[in-house]
Amino acid sequence: MSEQNVKTTLSDAVDQVLTLVQAKGAHADVIANASESLSLKADQGDLSEHKVTAGQVIGVRVIKGDQVATSYSESLDSDSLASMVNAALTNASFTKADPDQKIRAEGQQIDSQDPTLFQADNTPIEDKIALALAMEQDVVNQPRATGAPYNGYGEQTQYQLLANTLGTRCYHRERSFSCYTAALLNHDGKQSMHLGASVSRRFADLDQAYATRLAYDTADALLEGGPVKTGQYAVVFEHNCLSELLGAFGSCFSGDAAKRGTNPWREKIGKPIADPALTITDIARIDGGMRSKAFDSEGFATTDTPLIENGILVGLLHNSATAHHFGVRHTTNAGRSPKGGLDVTSRHDLIGAGKQSGAEVHGGEYLELVSLQGVHSGANAISGDFSFGASGFLCRDGKRVRPVRGITVAGxxxxxxxxxxxxxxxxxxxxxxxxxxxxxxxARLSIAGE
Known part of the structure; x- marks a missing residue:
């Protein structure tokens, strides 16, 4: 189906929903998504999966008085849309009043046609299959590899139309590509596995060699690892690990969590909460970013949101409802899928550059952690306490001294x-x-080892 046909189909469905809602004397915003995806998986030299999927879903958030409810449908026919609207209105009559939620994005017209987010793809399917097979083969060809249990290629195209009863209408489209592999090693009763992946906006930009090298080289380097002595160590987290850890405590930046009373920083705006050198910003758009979008889930144009500046908490992420609750400016960080209610979401997390060189960061002895296990289950977002398994390397002056496995990191x-x-x-x-x-x-985290 062409993009224009998709856009017309979504537009017709959204218009019908808005007309039905207004006829009932209510306000609403509607999110309609259409997507197409391809998934290829390789196993033992053969293509074990070739899955092409396409789907659509529409969701409405209705507000009548101070009562709010949502409903969704995966069918866009008239009867299904009418049933969806009736269900939302019926549900709203039973919900607790929420005076903070209103339809506030008035007359926003954003038609995102950013060519960097949606690039033409004429790559033959044979090339994509060859890539999936090559991901596995490149790993098993390595000298100590036992196998590559997870290998594949994926791509996804998404279209979204958001509109509301105040005349807002926003359109977004994007396309992404990915490839991944996992290297498995068995040697002398020891086993090690690591994942490597690459994500891009163009098929040609996928870095197969990087993903394969990362998977195999890391698994190989960790194979002979063992625990270090129990104690406190300086720690440097590999980027994906640091992102995972920050995500486990992401509610500390959430205005919605603050409204619910589960954000431990809810009363710390304007106060120092981190090292003075630390700056964190939520970025709407950044070169190489894969979460760029011109509008949030209420239809407001997205902007950057400073969170920590020089160690001081300067703000939280807000949608219009949480901002109204606290009497602050909303930060255009509304998050909502067609199937869900209004929430708060981040986009790109950017930690600002410091003043130290690589040699200064990596001077002396420290642990470099490249794999974490059970981060979210081992993290208490309110108290801040965490405990989870990890693997990595004991390092000295930027050089890996020996691999480390079987440790627990706590702090x-x-x-x-x-x-x-x-x-x-x-x-x-x-x-x-x-x-x-x-x-x-x-500077110091507790490591339980030997």
């Missing part, structure tokens, strides 16, 4: 942010283009 996230030895002067992205940061050396 307190909020304390950790105040105990930073060094922040590097070069910012780089993680693999999926959602997290941008320099290398950061945290």
């Amino acid at each position: 307190n996230f909020y304390t950790m942010l105040n105990e930073i030895d060094a922040i590097g002067n070069t910012v780089t992205p993680n693999y999926d283009g959602a997290f941008f940061a320099p290398r950061i050396r945290f």
Whole structure:
């Protein structure tokens, strides 16, 4: 189906929903999505999966008086849309009043045609299949590889139309490509596995060699690892690990969590909460970013949101409802899928560059952690306490001395942010283009080993 046909289909469905809502004397915003995806998986030299999927879903958030409810449909026919609207209105009559939620994006007209987010793709399917097969083959060809249990290629095209009863109408489209592999090694009763991946906006920009090299070289380097002595160590997290850890405590930046009373920083705006060298910003658009979008889930044009500046908490992420609740400016960070209610979401997390060189960040002895296990299950976002498994390397002056496995890392996230030895002067992205940061050396974390 052509993009124009998709856009027309979504537009017709959205218009019908808005007309039905207004006829009932209510206000609403509607999100309609259409997507197409391709998934290829390789196993033992054969293509084990070739899946092509396409789908559509529409969701409405209705507000009548101070009562709010949502409903969705995966069918866009008239009867299904009418049933969806009736269900939302019926549900709203039973919900608790929420005077903070209103339809506030009035007359916003944003038609995102950013060519960098949606690039033409004429790559033959044979080339994509060859890539999926090559991901596995490149790993198993390595001298100590036992196998490559997870290998594949994926692509997704998404279209979204958002509109409301105040005349707002916003359109977004994007396309992304990915490839991945996992290297498995077995040697003398020891086993090690690591994943490598690449994500891009164009098929030609996928870095197959990088993903394969990362998977195999890391698994190989970790194979002979064992625990270090129990104690406190300086720690440098690999980018994906630091992003994962920050995500486990992401509610500390959420205005919605603050409204619910579950954000421990809800009363700390304007106060120091981290090392004075630390700056964190939520970025709407950044070169290489994979979460760029011109509008949020209420239809407001997205902007950058400072969160921590020189160690001081300067604000939280807000949608219009949480901003109204606290009497502050909303930050255009509304998040809502067609199937869900209004929430708050981040886009690209950017930790600002520090003043230390790579040599200064990596001077002396420290642990470099490249794999974490059970981060979210081992993290208490309110207290800040965490405990999870990890693997990595004991390092000295930037060189890996020996691999480390079978350790448990414990500490307190909020304390950790105040105990930073060094922040590097070069910012780089993680693999999926959602997290941008320099290398950061945290002064001390508790390591349970031998």
